Amino acid sequence: MTDPIVRPPKKDPQKVTRPPELPPLQRSRAALAMSAAASRGAFELQCCKACGAWMYPARDACPECLSVDLAWKPAPDGGEVIAETTIRTTVDLYFRQRTPWRVAMVKLDCGPSVVCHLHGDVEVPGRVRMTAQLDKGGNAVIMALPAKRTPNMADDPELRELTASPKHRRVLVTDGRSAVGQAVVEALVNAGAALVFVGIAEPWKPYPGEDRLKAHENVQTFAFDLTDTTSVQDLAGEIGGKTDILINTADHVRPGGILSAPGMITAKDSFDVNVFGLQRLAQAFGPGMVGRGADGTNSAAAFLDVLPVYALANTPDFGIHSATAAARLSMLQCLRSEMRAGGVRVMSVFTGPIEDDWRQPVPPPKVAPGQIAKAVIAALEGGIEDSFVGDVAKDVATRFRQDAKVLERELGA
Amino acid sequence: MTRIRPNPRRPYENVAVAVPVSIPYVRYSVESAHWWIARALSELTKRAGIRPADIDGLSVSSFTLSPDTAVGLTQHLGLSPRWLDNIPMGGASGVVALRRAARAVEAGDATIVACVGGDANQVDSFRKLLSSFSRFAQDASYPYGYGGPNGSFALLTDHYMRSFGARREDFGRICVDQRTNALGYPHAIMKKPLTMEDYLGARAIADPIHLFDCVMPCAGSEAFLVTTLDIAKDLGLPHARLASTIERHNAFVDDPIQMRGGWAVDVDELYAMAGMKPDDIDLVETYDDYPVIVMMQFEDLGFCKKGEGPDFVRSHSFTNDGNFPQNTSGGQLSAGQAGAGGGYLGLVEALRQVTHTALSKQVPDARTALVSGFGMINYDRGLCSGAAILEGVAP
Numbered sequence: 001m002t003d004p005i006v007r008p009p010k011k012d013p014q015k016v017t018r019p020p021e022l023p024p025l026q027r028s029r030a031a032l033a034m035s036a037a038a039s040r041g042a043f044e045l046q047c048c049k050a051c052g053a054w055m056y057p058a059r060d061a062c063p064e065c066l067s068v069d070l071a072w073k074p075a076p077d078g079g080e081v082i083a084e085t086t087i088r089t090t091v092d093l094y095f096r097q098r099t100p101w102r103v104a105m106v107k108l109d110c111g112p113s114v115v116c117h118l119h120g121d122v123e124v125p126g127r128v129r130m131t132a133q134l135d136k137g138g139n140a141v142i143m144a145l146p147a148k149r150t151p152n153m154a155d156d157p158e159l160r161e162l163t164a165s166p167k168h169r170r171v172l173v174t175d176g177r178s179a180v181g182q183a184v185v186e187a188l189v190n191a192g193a194a195l196v197f198v199g200i201a202e203p204w205k206p207y208p209g210e211d212r213l214k215a216h217e218n219v220q221t222f223a224f225d226l227t228d229t230t231s232v233q234d235l236a237g238e239i240g241g242k243t244d245i246l247i248n249t250a251d252h253v254r255p256g257g258i259l260s261a262p263g264m265i266t267a268k269d270s271f272d273v274n275v276f277g278l279q280r281l282a283q284a285f286g287p288g289m290v291g292r293g294a295d296g297t298n299s300a301a302a303f304l305d306v307l308p309v310y311a312l313a314n315t316p317d318f319g320i321h322s323a324t325a326a327a328r329l330s331m332l333q334c335l336r337s338e339m340r341a342g343g344v345r346v347m348s349v350f351t352g353p354i355e356d357d358w359r360q361p362v363p364p365p366k367v368a369p370g371q372i373a374k375a376v377i378a379a380l381e382g383g384i385e386d387s388f389v390g391d392v393a394k395d396v397a398t399r400f401r402q403d404a405k406v407l408e409r410e411l412g413a
Numbered sequence: 414m415t416r417i418r419p420n421p422r423r424p425y426e427n428v429a430v431a432v433p434v435s436i437p438y439v440r441y442s443v444e445s446a447h448w449w450i451a452r453a454l455s456e457l458t459k460r461a462g463i464r465p466a467d468i469d470g471l472s473v474s475s476f477t478l479s480p481d482t483a484v485g486l487t488q489h490l491g492l493s494p495r496w497l498d499n500i501p502m503g504g505a506s507g508v509v510a511l512r513r514a515a516r517a518v519e520a521g522d523a524t525i526v527a528c529v530g531g532d533a534n535q536v537d538s539f540r541k542l543l544s545s546f547s548r549f550a551q552d553a554s555y556p557y558g559y560g561g562p563n564g565s566f567a568l569l570t571d572h573y574m575r576s577f578g579a580r581r582e583d584f585g586r587i588c589v590d591q592r593t594n595a596l597g598y599p600h601a602i603m604k605k606p607l608t609m610e611d612y613l614g615a616r617a618i619a620d621p622i623h624l625f626d627c628v629m630p631c632a633g634s635e636a637f638l639v640t641t642l643d644i645a646k647d648l649g650l651p652h653a654r655l656a657s658t659i660e661r662h663n664a665f666v667d668d669p670i671q672m673r674g675g676w677a678v679d680v681d682e683l684y685a686m687a688g689m690k691p692d693d694i695d696l697v698e699t700y701d702d703y704p705v706i707v708m709m710q711f712e713d714l715g716f717c718k719k720g721e722g723p724d725f726v727r728s729h730s731f732t733n734d735g736n737f738p739q740n741t742s743g744g745q746l747s748a749g750q751a752g753a754g755g756g757y758l759g760l761v762e763a764l765r766q767v768t769h770t771a772l773s774k775q776v777p778d779a780r781t782a783l784v785s786g787f788g789m790i791n792y793d794r795g796l797c798s799g800a801a802i803l804e805g806v807a808p
Contacts, residue, residue, distance in 0.1 A: 024555045026545075031552040057553035057792060063666070082670055083575070085560070085567030086620045091540040092559035101558040105568045105793065107669040115554045115568070115793055125575070141556050 002120055002152040005160070007168045007194060008297040020293030020342040021094040022137040030058035031139075033072045038132040038140035039385035045075035045110070056112040077130045079106040079114070081144055084124045094136070097294065102158065106130065106144050117143040117158045121150040133162035133383050136293070136343030138336070154381060163383035164302035164345050167192035169244035172235075174199045174281065176221060180306065180354065181249040182209045183369035187377050188247075189216050194298065197239050199224030226250050226277030227269075236284035244298050246285055247376060248305045250277055253358045257319030267320045274324035275331065278305065282335050290342030302345045302380060305332055306372060309350040309393040312400045313407045317362075336385075347379050352392025365391045424657070424686055428515040429645035430803060431638045431652035432461045433764040435772075437600040438633030438749040441536050446477040447489055449531040449751075453636035454490065457527055461638055462648055470496035470523025470639075472514055474506035474530040474753035476542055496523035503788030504700045505660070506530050506756035507635070508799035512658045514639035524640060531634025532752025539630045542752075549792035560619045563627060565790045566703040567619035572670045573705050574621060579723040581621060584704035585612040587739075588625050588746055590731035591701065595743025597733065598762075598773035602629055602749035625746070628702050633751030635761045642806070651768035653803040656781075657686030660799040671794035674706070674787055676713040680800075684715065687802040691715045694802070695779045696766055697737070698759030700787035701744040706795070710785050714800060733774040741766055742773045760784045760801070767805030780805050 027035070030046075037044035046055050050067035054075060061068050083105040090096055104118035106128055114130070122128055128144035135141045143162060146153065154165055171188050175181040176198035188196050196219045200207075203223045213219060222238070225231040236243075252273035254266050282303070289300035310318065311325035329348065336346035353359045355366040367390035375389035388397045399407040434456045436449060450473065458465050471494040473483040481489070483499035496517050500506045507530060514526035543561045545551070558564055573579055589609055595601035607625060615624035638650075645652040659682055661675025676683075684690055691714070699710040708722035716737075717725040731739040742748050742762040745755045763782035765771045781804050788797040 024551070024559060026551050028548050028552050057549045083568040083572035085558075085564060085571055085622070086617075087558035087560040087564055087567075088616075088620070089563070089618045090559045091543065091561070092555070095559045099558075103558045103560065103564060103568070105572070105670050113669045113793060115557050115565075117557055135556065137556075139556065 001150055002156045004152045005155045005168060005297055017292060018097060018294045018296070020136075020290065021097060022340070022343055023094045023135050024092065025137045025139065027139050028058060030060055034058060034132060035134065035138070035140040037072060038134050041382055041384040041387065042074055043077050043130055043132045044072045045112070046070045047073045047075070054108070054110040054112055056108075056114055076108070076110045078109040078147075079128050079130055079144065081106045081118065081122055081124050081126055081128050084118055098157070098161070104144050114142055117141060119143065119145045119153070119159060120156045121146045121153065134345070134385060135162060138340050138345075164245060164347070164380045166245060166377065166380050168194050169298050169301060170195040170197070170242050171245040171247060172197040172199065172239065172243045172285070174224065174226060174246075174248045175250040176200045176213055177207045178249060179209070179356070179369040180372050182213055183373035184247055184249055184376050185213060185216070185219060187373035189218055191377050191381070193218065195220065197222060197243065199226075199235065201225050226280060227272045229280050232280040232284045236288070240285050240288045241292075243285055243289065244292075244300050245302045245304065245380065246281065246289070248278060248281060250274070251306070251308065252324070253318065253321050255318055255321075255358065255361070257316045261320065270320055270324045271327070275327045278328055278331050282331070286335065286339060289344050290339055293342030293344050300342065300344050302347055303335065303339060304347040304349060304376060304379065306349045306351060306376065309352055309388060309396045311350065312396060313404060313411050315411045345383065345385065347384065348386050349375050349379055350386070350388045350393045350397065352390035352396070367393070422682070422686065425515055425655045426519065427641045428518055428655040429640050429642045429652040429806070430511065430655055430764055431640065431645050431650040432457055432636075433761040433770070434460065434636040435600055435761055436531070436634045438602055438631040438751050440602065440629065440631045441534055442632035443535060444533060444632065446475045446531060446533045447481070447486065449533060449632060449634040450475065450486065450529050451490055453529050453531055453634040454527055457529075457636045457638060461650060463525065465490075465492060468492055468525055468527045469494050470514060470517055470526030472498040472500060472510040472526060472528040474500045474502065474510060474756060475532050476503070476752045477533040477538065494523070496526065502756065502797045503753060504702060504756040504795070505786035505788040505797035505799045506753050507760040508658060508756070508784060508786035508801050509660055509797070511639060511655065511760065511801055512660055512799070515655050515658070518639055518641055524644065526639040527636060528639060528757075529634060529636040530753040530757040532632060532754055534630055534632035534752070547789075547791045550790070554792055562702065562790055563619045563622055565793060566705060567622045569671050569794070570621050570626075570703065570705040573672065573708070576672065577720045577723060579705075579708065581613060581623070582609065583708070583723045583726045584626060585609050586726050587701070587704040587707050587731060588612055590735065591740045591744045592747045593732045594741050594773060595747030598742040598748060600772065601743045601747050602631055603743065603747040622703065626703055628745040628750035628755070631749040631751055633749065633754050635751070635754045635757035637757075637761055637764055651770055651808060653764055653767045653805050656689070656802040656804050657683050658799065658801040659683045663796045664798070672709070673713050673719065674709060674795060675798035676710065676785065676800055680713060680715050683800055683802065689781065689802060693781055694783045695738070695781045696741055696763065696776050697739045698763045698782060698784045699740060699744070700756070700759065700785055701740055701746050702750065702755065704746070706787055707739075710787070714783065714785060733776050738776045738779075741771070741776060756786050756788060759786070763803055767803050769805070
């Protein structure tokens with residue numbers, strides 16, 4: 001059984017912050033496909049289209065029949081661990097800071113043998129369940145987990161490196177006025193977050209849910225305006241050094257396309273919140289988080305943005321809103337690369353249309369704030385880079401992967 | 414489809430191996446691989462009594478020549494061979510170089526082939542070497558704890574111990590006896606005696622691998638000459654006759670973890686070609702980057718059956734005056750591992766022993782030696798294996 005991690009004591013300001021070293025980064029192009037699957041939380045391996053053989057490590061040709069026609073597919077995740085070791089000495093700077101480190105050889109039920117991280121609760125020899133997760137460098141690694149859940153399983157130190165669990169971490173939620181923001185705060189408290197900082201725009205104006213939000217012991221509210229650079233910098237000055245997870249739930253939504261809603265002011269407002277607001281957040285909080293990527297139990301772990309799935313393809317009835325989402329996605333891609341230096345994950349939770357006043361004309365299914373909150377926690381606890389919440393978001397994501405151009409026609413029909 | 418039967422191999426009729434050269438190793442050195450290889454070739458020509466221009470065949474193995482290969486080395490060293498080989502097979506390099514050179518000499522493609530293996534070892538070069546070792550290692554083993562070869566062999570050792578009941582003491586016997594042999598070899602890096610107590614009490618590196626299960630990476634080089642028997646005689650060189658060899662890559666792909674090496678595929682041919690049995694071998698030089706692979710070689714080279722390695726070790730002694738002289742200069746575990754030179758160490762030492770020119774303690778009446786090579790943990794297991802039998806020719 002894993003020992004539960006305990007809430008870390010207050011940081012000693014005289015101690016050197018552990019530098020955020022990264023695990024080995026280099027991968028072949030073929031191996032990147034496993035990272036792409038893992039970014040969505042899937043365990044995929046290569047399978048030969050000609051002879052059906054599963055293979056690992058990533059190849060460019062089938063070792064059974066030499067076919068080059070290979071596909072990445074969801075793979076059976078069962079296996080038998082046949083050997084283990086505990087690495088105690090290594091020349092790699094990342095693992096040097098983290099030894100002892102348990103590693104196993106697992107014979108997969110579908111054939112190949114896999115060198116993998118090994119959860120502390122697995123007995124050798126024995127059955128395991130395999131999972132592919134992104135490591136601190138953003139590449140997929142395979143970990144063998146106990147076949148059945150064990151107590152405090154998520155607290156295993158190797159597994160915690162592969163997630164951004166909110167347990168014992170301090171989290172900023174940017175928009176406490178919205179139902180989505182409030183649902184996320186509630187879920188974080190339940191998931192064991194040590195503190196939740198909540199940004200409130202125009203705090204002198206009352207808002208629904210205010211009493212409930214402020215009733216939580218671990219919740220602190222702050223006056224905060226994403227469209228005001230000084231306000232964002234001020235908050236970062238106050239709590240930036242202890243923000244382990246940042247969750248941006250802000251979204252300025254107005255209906256209308258480019259010709260059908262000609263207001264430049266509305267478009268500017270949307271971009272100011274959705275795109276430049278994200279940029280202000282990243283610029284104010286990002287560097288501090290990057291520096292604290294390996295700072296113990298409550299290291300900086302994730303920068304998560306909840307954004308419309310129409311970032312992938314424009315829905316013309318909310319055309320400008322979709323355009324802000326696309327710009328936002330592009331920003332996140334840039335930020336993901338920049339934050340990797342500190343091992344801090346940049347996560348996207350794509351949602352379908354949310355049940356709110358602005359989207360009354362949008363037909364169901366729509367997403368409830370509670371669903372989004374659940375997806376946010378699942379993304380953090382599972383270390384999932386791209387998650388899609390609600391039926392519409394999943395549907396759009398599937399169509400996008402099949403053919404982005406077809407999706408454009410379907411949404412624009 | 415027609416099933417193709419492998420061609421029978423022709424025996425070696427006229428291959429001499431001579432002039433064992435070991436340039437003493439150092440733990441760290443600022444010198445380059447080019448420098449270490451040049452020193453070995455210089456020593457080789459001096460001791461053979463030939464000019465560098467007489468070398469018309471060259472075989473090179475080194476991890477640290479980059480960006481050069483054997484080609485760049487010819488110009489760097491002013492050699493003009495008509496036969497050139499570059500063998501990137503790590504611990505199997507010596508045996509494979511010998512195999513190829515032997516056929517070149519027999520065919521008349523070269524008259525005198527210089528085979529050389531060696532590497533630089535500058536501070537931090539081991540870490541850099543590991544990070545770019547192979548695509549599978551880069552993708553699928555180093556991101557997991559980055560134990561390097563220690564991690565890979567820890568898994569193999571753990572599995573072997575579970576499967577066949579080997580204990581740490583069994584591996585310790587190999588390491589302790591090899592250290593005894595090294596104490597008689599002036600070039601060995603390790604100069605202090607090793608007791609079983611020291612071995613068992615050493616710190617863990619990657620369980621069940623402990624400190625004395627690991628080699629010490631260092632800088633150095635090893636070399637020998639391959640030519641015909643009559644030329645060796647004309648030059649007045651003590652030499653050995655090449656009796657037989659084998660080579661195999663990526664054997665037993667269906668084994669879920671390495672439990673045997675490619676030797677097990679070809680071992681019958683090794684003895685048949687030499688007209689010998691395991692009992693006819695006077696000394697054995699195994700590839701010993703970790704003791705578990707030594708134990709597997711005892712099995713796969715026919716000295717005992719699979720799984721009997723632990724018992725074999727318990728009932729034999731491996732010192733130069735023991736009942737199974739093995740790694741008579743201390744092996745890599747005690748002499749050090751000079752990169753690809755590690756694939757030459759056993760061969761060069763065997764050559765000294767069967768020509769009775771040993772620098773270590775001479776194995777009495779040594780006439781035949783079996784030398785084995787093993788190399789290249791591409792992902793989870795060593796892919797290259799080879800072996801050769803040498804027979805000393807009376808002067």
